[in-house]
Amino acid sequence: MVTQAQTGRQGGSFAELTRTFAGTVEDPYPVYREKRRAGGVMRGDILDEFGVPSRANAAGGQRDVFTFLSYDAVQQGLLDAKTFSSSILMESLGKFLGRIITGQDGEEHRVTRGLFAPAFNPAALRQWREDVIVPVIRRDFIDRLKPAGRADLLSEFALGFPIRIIYGVIGFPKDEEKIEQFADWALRILTGPQIDPKKDAEARAAAFEAVVALKAHLLPIVEQRRKEDKPGPDLIRRLLEVEFEGRKLSDEEVVNFILTLLPAAAETTTRSFSNLLALLLQRPALYEQVRQDRSLIPGAILETMRMETPASFLARVTTREVEVDGVVIPENSAISMAVGAANHDESVFADPEDFQIGRKARPALGFGYGPHMCLGMPVAKMEMEVALNLLFDGLPNLRIDPDVDPPVITGVHFRGPPALPMLWD
Template identity: 35%
Template sequence: MTEPTTADELSQEVKDAQAKFDAGMGADGDASPYPMFAELRAAAPVHPGWREMGILENAAEGQQFFSAYTFEAVKAVFTDNRTFSTKCYEAIVRPLQGPTILEMQDPEHAVYRRLHEFAFARSSMRRWESELVRPLVERTVDRLRDRRSADLVEDVFMPIPVRVIAALIGLPESDIPMFHRLAIDLLGFHSDMESAMTASAKLKEYFVGILADRRRAPQDDMVTVLAEADIDGVRMSDEQIYGFMRNLLPAGAETTSRSTASLAFGLLSHPEQLAAVTADRELLPQAIEEGIRWETPLLNFMRETTADIEFFGVPIPAGSTIAVNLGSANHDDARWDRPEEFDVFRDRKPHIGFGHGAHVCLGMHLARLESTMIFNTLFDRLPGLRLDPDAPPPFVSGTYFRSPQHLRVVWD
């Protein structure tokens, strides 16, 4: 995969690809979708249409769309995996990533999810913490210490999750920038399908070589684990492994980058909460959950109804697409007091930022591990961390993916 470009050129290519992706996801400007979500929730839990998204203009004639906005409605969709199927992703995801468990239904889904879970075993997680994540985070932050200023998004939150994923797959260091750029292009299919398909083909070609190498000479990485995983004689096909690898960075690194950036924004914008978490690390787990609730990194998922139903008073025909708005659900004032406010001290109630039910996020424990390592290291090694008073005030942007695009900080 390595191409004859300099490190600076590769870094700029990644930044350019990220900027293009953000623009395609409605990330321009600081307008918040949450006031509109509040109005929609107040009117009804479920609405006809898909008001905040414009990515399905080419839907089949007669296709009907609905959106769920309240916590209870969104949770109900995720809970009933038979009535609300993920089959709708087959037409969208499979051309880009190949077969994945995202569009699978039970009983097939249950078996293949267990195969995928081999890649995220808790025994592996403990080893990753000490051998991979902690050293990577500490090296990244240590390189910044003497500078006394940084953009945490560009220097910490964007590169670390990508490098974690690359290490778990077993990619050589020299290939990471190219891998990152292609993964961003792949994820940006909403705005540029041609570039996404090109990136998908290049990534598959690369992963064909990686998988073949692991079958010849197994290594201590995710690709080897998946190649050897077996449940009662059922194994993942090569195409499914390629699909997993093409999905891993968009599903894992992109959302983790955004959730850590949003949590940092919340803490830095509330210095008293930052001071409390820095002084008492027992508060960090609930701060991480509050950050995901407050600014959910990926707002929308889709499901397809398999039968005619009445759902929260709305008749929905079989074959309809229903959008579930996680961001709106996590701001439901029927569940949380002052949901628009960032408050690490609020009474803890489970959010739905990682989804729920049969398709709940496979990588959520890894995401929490990375966030814990990143913030503990920032607190320990960058004393007096605060927003740069001379930089433009940061803000969260996006209507599909959300996070601050920059967080310029200084420290003592």
């Protein structure tokens, strides 16, 4: 059973992350639209205007920075990994996490992805769904919440289930006390950088301490699993067994990969599902339509990832001079790719501010695009689909609590509602 007290530390770290990247506007989309009228590429980093820390500025102002605002510009930046390198992430997250896959390019990235991708095959997904995802959500959350008739489904549901699921999927020993600490460490990795130099130093120190603690927690488990040499469905075992072009993963590489998964599991899935629930429940007729026809759920998830991309910016650095949308960008320039802006580009998505679950437009970029498409995307989508199905079945007549302020999705980066006050019969 998960209690509200058990999510206190994780909730504090989640709230701190939200405050850090909230910015000076609640709704950035009108600003994106106005800026895009001048072109899909903007000189400078729009996050500076919003008062939000940027990973594109990892070099501390020593590079020119450009912001990609249009769908075509962002898609080009994500597809052309030779020109728009992910190595800039090694200057921030890489300092803590080592040779992370999200910061690799070219042959190194091809081989690393070839080693990791088979662990997420369809058979693994089916087994995780039945053995971990459904039981965790039903037993630890839906069954506990049902008698109450009301709750904040952010703090008491969406904040908790993704981290408990990834804890089970990875294959950690069952330990109720450690799950909360585990989630807090994962969120602290994301909290830096900061705009204020003193806070930046403190956040980086906290992130480093979290990585050290997580590695100390993870490495003995991976080493023990290798010694046991027993088949199993968990992610650690699958990663230890994978072989690609005659190469296998070391214990350290398994640990580092798991460390890159944790922030997404502790943060991105929470926001994505919270946004999904808020968007549907603000439209009761649509919510009922999806409840009656569950085949609409995947489309609702994809439209949520378009309309309210939880992680709205990605950073790249140019390896050569390149022209994008008429703007010449010098070699070694940082690129702040506004994925949230691209997903609201009116030249690609008709009526982009409308929530339309049957859209047939070009793919949204909420899970990334191209060679760095999110490896954990199938797991995240499956978690959200299962969670929504179980809410439909377990909390009848789910609706927004009329006695408190309705949920509003806010923020520049890491967007989401601050609460999900709900009632059910």
